[in-house]
Amino acid sequence: MRTTKKIIAASAAIATLVGLAACGDGGGAAKVDTDTANAKGEIVFWGWGNGIKETIEAFEKANPNIKVKYSSTGTAADTATALQNAVAAGKGAPDVIMLEDATVPQFVVDGSVIDLAQFGADKLEDDFAAGPWAKMLQEGKPYALPIDSSPEVFFYNKATFDKAGVDGESIKTWDDYYEAAKKVRALGGDYYITNSIDYQPFLAQAWQAGAQPFKIDGENITINMNDEGLQKYVAFQQKLIDEDLINPKITNWSDDWYRSLGDGTTATLSIGAWMPTDLETGAAAGKGNWRVAQLPQWEEGEEASSEDGGSALAITAQSKNTAAAYKFAEFLTHGDGAKVMAEHGTFPATKKQLEDPDFLSEKSEYFGGQEVNKVLAAAAERKVSKFQYLPYNSFAQSKYGDDVVPAFQGKMTLKDALTKYAKTLASYGSDQGYTVDNQ
Amino acid sequence: MPSQTIPEPPAVSGRTITTSSDASPSTTNNRFATVRVNRHKADWRGWKFMWPFAVVFVFVFIIPIVYAIYISFFKKQMIGGTRFVGLENYSRLLVDQQFWSSVGRVALFTVVQVPIMLCLSAVMALAIDSMKLHGTKFFRISTFLPYAVPAVVSTLIWGFMYGAKYGLVRSFNDLFGTSIDVMAPSVLLVSIGNIVTWEFVGYNMLIFYSSLSTIPHSLYEAASIDGASEWQIVRSIKLPELHGSLAITVIFSIIGSFQLFNEPSIMQSMVPGNAITTYYTPNMYAYNLSFSGNQSNYAAALAIVMAVITMAIAYAVQLRSMREQMK
Numbered sequence: 001m002r003t004t005k006k007i008i009a010a011s012a013a014i015a016t017l018v019g020l021a022a023c024g025d026g027g028g029a030a031k032v033d034t035d036t037a038n039a040k041g042e043i044v045f046w047g048w049g050n051g052i053k054e055t056i057e058a059f060e061k062a063n064p065n066i067k068v069k070y071s072s073t074g075t076a077a078d079t080a081t082a083l084q085n086a087v088a089a090g091k092g093a094p095d096v097i098m099l100e101d102a103t104v105p106q107f108v109v110d111g112s113v114i115d116l117a118q119f120g121a122d123k124l125e126d127d128f129a130a131g132p133w134a135k136m137l138q139e140g141k142p143y144a145l146p147i148d149s150s151p152e153v154f155f156y157n158k159a160t161f162d163k164a165g166v167d168g169e170s171i172k173t174w175d176d177y178y179e180a181a182k183k184v185r186a187l188g189g190d191y192y193i194t195n196s197i198d199y200q201p202f203l204a205q206a207w208q209a210g211a212q213p214f215k216i217d218g219e220n221i222t223i224n225m226n227d228e229g230l231q232k233y234v235a236f237q238q239k240l241i242d243e244d245l246i247n248p249k250i251t252n253w254s255d256d257w258y259r260s261l262g263d264g265t266t267a268t269l270s271i272g273a274w275m276p277t278d279l280e281t282g283a284a285a286g287k288g289n290w291r292v293a294q295l296p297q298w299e300e301g302e303e304a305s306s307e308d309g310g311s312a313l314a315i316t317a318q319s320k321n322t323a324a325a326y327k328f329a330e331f332l333t334h335g336d337g338a339k340v341m342a343e344h345g346t347f348p349a350t351k352k353q354l355e356d357p358d359f360l361s362e363k364s365e366y367f368g369g370q371e372v373n374k375v376l377a378a379a380a381e382r383k384v385s386k387f388q389y390l391p392y393n394s395f396a397q398s399k400y401g402d403d404v405v406p407a408f409q410g411k412m413t414l415k416d417a418l419t420k421y422a423k424t425l426a427s428y429g430s431d432q433g434y435t436v437d438n439q
Numbered sequence: 440m441p442s443q444t445i446p447e448p449p450a451v452s453g454r455t456i457t458t459s460s461d462a463s464p465s466t467t468n469n470r471f472a473t474v475r476v477n478r479h480k481a482d483w484r485g486w487k488f489m490w491p492f493a494v495v496f497v498f499v500f501i502i503p504i505v506y507a508i509y510i511s512f513f514k515k516q517m518i519g520g521t522r523f524v525g526l527e528n529y530s531r532l533l534v535d536q537q538f539w540s541s542v543g544r545v546a547l548f549t550v551v552q553v554p555i556m557l558c559l560s561a562v563m564a565l566a567i568d569s570m571k572l573h574g575t576k577f578f579r580i581s582t583f584l585p586y587a588v589p590a591v592v593s594t595l596i597w598g599f600m601y602g603a604k605y606g607l608v609r610s611f612n613d614l615f616g617t618s619i620d621v622m623a624p625s626v627l628l629v630s631i632g633n634i635v636t637w638e639f640v641g642y643n644m645l646i647f648y649s650s651l652s653t654i655p656h657s658l659y660e661a662a663s664i665d666g667a668s669e670w671q672i673v674r675s676i677k678l679p680e681l682h683g684s685l686a687i688t689v690i691f692s693i694i695g696s697f698q699l700f701n702e703p704s705i706m707q708s709m710v711p712g713n714a715i716t717t718y719y720t721p722n723m724y725a726y727n728l729s730f731s732g733n734q735s736n737y738a739a740a741l742a743i744v745m746a747v748i749t750m751a752i753a754y755a756v757q758l759r760s761m762r763e764q765m766k
Contacts, residue, residue, distance in 0.1 A: 081730055110517060190604065196712060219518050249604070249711035256604050256711075391517065398717050398731035405713035428732070433518030 039323035040065035046073045047098030051344025055337040076100035087112045093318040095325035101135045101310045102389040108138045109391045113314040119326040129380045132349040145333035146349040150272035150310035151379035152204040159289040160264040177296045181245040190265040192247035196408035199400040207306035209233040224439040225418040248409045258282040272308035273376040277345045305382035511740035528740035537718040549696040552632040564647035583641035590701040597634045598709040624714040650684040686760035
């Protein structure tokens with residue numbers, strides 16, 4: 001029964017890959033070398049995205065003593081998994097790693113990445129936009145340098161809005177948004193103002209409402225899916241669901257999603273400022289129709305923002321050449337490399353880049369000649385409230401679909417769904433050894 | 440020991456109709472065994488030839504299994520590290536509703552999909568074997584072709600066709616004014632079953648067809664001289680012959696359905712909402728436990744329990760079919 005053996009072997013292989021955990025812990029933590037002025041040698045870098053190769057070329061030109069070996073690790077999730085495996089094995093981690101902001105805490109907790117304040121990274125605070133910088137702090141210390149800023153902004157399809165008789169520029173509050181949603185839905189067919197959303201936008205929108213679902217203090221976690229901010233968010237979303245104003249049949253990042261953005265049947269997006277390049281490539285049919293604006297507010301005149309996604313560079317505890325590693329991380333995020341990255345489509349995190357007049361006055365044809373960067377940069381400079389991600393963010397992300405999305409299909413109320421979700425997250429947290437208080 | 444449950448295809452089919460090629464392996468084995476016994480002395484020369492295989496076998500099959508069993512007795516926590524927990528992972532699995540719901544789902548899938556697929560395969564094999572059709576070679580190749588397409592690719596193709604918004608289903612709905620949605624949660628399992636059937640019907644047809652083609656043509660001639668109708672030939676000669684290969688295809692299909700992973704995992708991002716959960720099938724659950732939940736020890740326990748369940752079912756099916764053969 002060769003096939004039976006195959007299952008066993010395959011399952012065992014999966015288990016083995018990650019399971020090397022049993023073999024080693026920590027290990028390889030070399031002494032941290034902070035002498036960046038004399039840094040030399042070779043460093044290994046894992047990451048993904050555009051413009052990396054060009055940035056490395058620029059770095060090696062400026063620092064001929066340092067050689068960067070780059071491996072493209074695909075996606076944010078794959079990179080985090082790869083690091084997780086290397087940490088479990090006790091060896092094989094790169095010197096510098098690109099991580100999605102929300103997964104950084106996970107690696108701070110288990111000591112896989114090191115505090116960058118020892119290289120003087122804390123002095124860079126004023127050079128970065130507030131939102132991305134705040135996310136890098138764990139107990140007041142920077143553990144990563146932000147590559148991009150990703151304020152939540154509001155994209156809308158002007159062609160659809162015109163058809164529905166909505167003026168996009170006049171949407172200032174979520175109440176305005178609700179009125180617009182009804183008009184868009186009145187177009188009939190598949191026209192909706194938005195589709196049932198994903199984990200990241202959920203957190204970002206709850207964050208903007210002032211919610212703090214997760215509070216982490218060392219080994220103690222407090223989960224509260226029913227605080228004032230979330231109540232506001234839940235009540236609003238439930239109203240949209242009840243009145244059939246959210247399309248429950250389209251998932252973010254699916255083929256259907258991109259097509260509906262292209263033909264305008266999904267009329268708006270509340271998502272991170274990194275979205276323009278995705279729209280241009282994924283929904284090319286919508287060229288000229290899309291516009292970007294600030295996120296609607298809960299109260300008129302407020303300027304609350306939040307962050308959605310974004311990535312950062314961290315240095316691993318296994319690195320044997322931390323000085324060179326930091327030099328590279330600083331170059332890519334804060335130094336001259338940041339400009340190269342911005343030229344290749346990264347929405348920058350440094351104030352210098354965000355205030356660069358050439359960058360701001362760029363007109364986008366896809367957005368009907370709008371100076372998109374100006375809107376995005378203004379969003380990046382808005383204030384954000386305190387917000388923390390769970391130290392097991394990837395688990396939380398994978399379970400969101402199981403527990404919360406049924407509410408968007410009307411199978412249960414959003415409030416019940418979030419209660420269930422909180423329970424799932426709490427029991428996982430306790431199972432992982434945290435002391436969890438689920439309120 | 441999974442190797443002991445290996446069905447011997449030639450022996451099984453050889454029992455109903457004895458052909459010279461089927462009978463020969465077993466006689467050779469017997470002769471060999473007698474020679475060994477008479478010698479009364481251990482002879483290690485054979486191992487010189489065996490060791491390259493044995494080393495690979497130990498590393499590729501034995502060690503991973505032993506290792507998976509080993510790590511399933513541990514638990515790794517973010518706070519507290521790895522520690523020995525004995526059978527805790529197993530006892531937790533026994534009361535894990537998500538796990539049992541996934542087992543139930545694939546069991547239901549197996550009970551419905553496997554018979555349909557095998558019936559289709561058998562009908563197709565009989566049709567090709569009847570030699571009354573034109574273009575059988577083309578038909579044989581084209582029904583087998585889906586098996587050669589990687590499951591990921593065929594799922595993507597089917598996924599695009601299934602799309603009620605932009606896919607072929609949409610065009611169908613527009614044309615006939617219907618509102619069919621094959622990706623709705625209630626019918627999703629059927630849609631996945633359709634993909635799996637499409638993928639494997641040709642493969643099983645080939646197994647059936649090969650056992651049909653071992654029937655000597657003189658039997659048919661004799662039957663027609665005796666005045667047997669085509670239907671009687673099918674019933675009394677062909678179907679009994681198919682019975683032997685049926686055991687193999689059933690076992691392969693059961694194992695395949697219990698391993699269901701590619702199709703639902705690709706379709707997860709194509710179907711609306713959460714119709715495909717992270718614990719849709721046991722394999723998907725193990726995958727998600729390992730890679731997003733960081734619970735590889737628990738996933739190892741799950742893998743072992745699933746292997747035991749699958750082997751038990753396959754073994755039961757085999758015993759049953761052996762008993763029927765004995766009659």
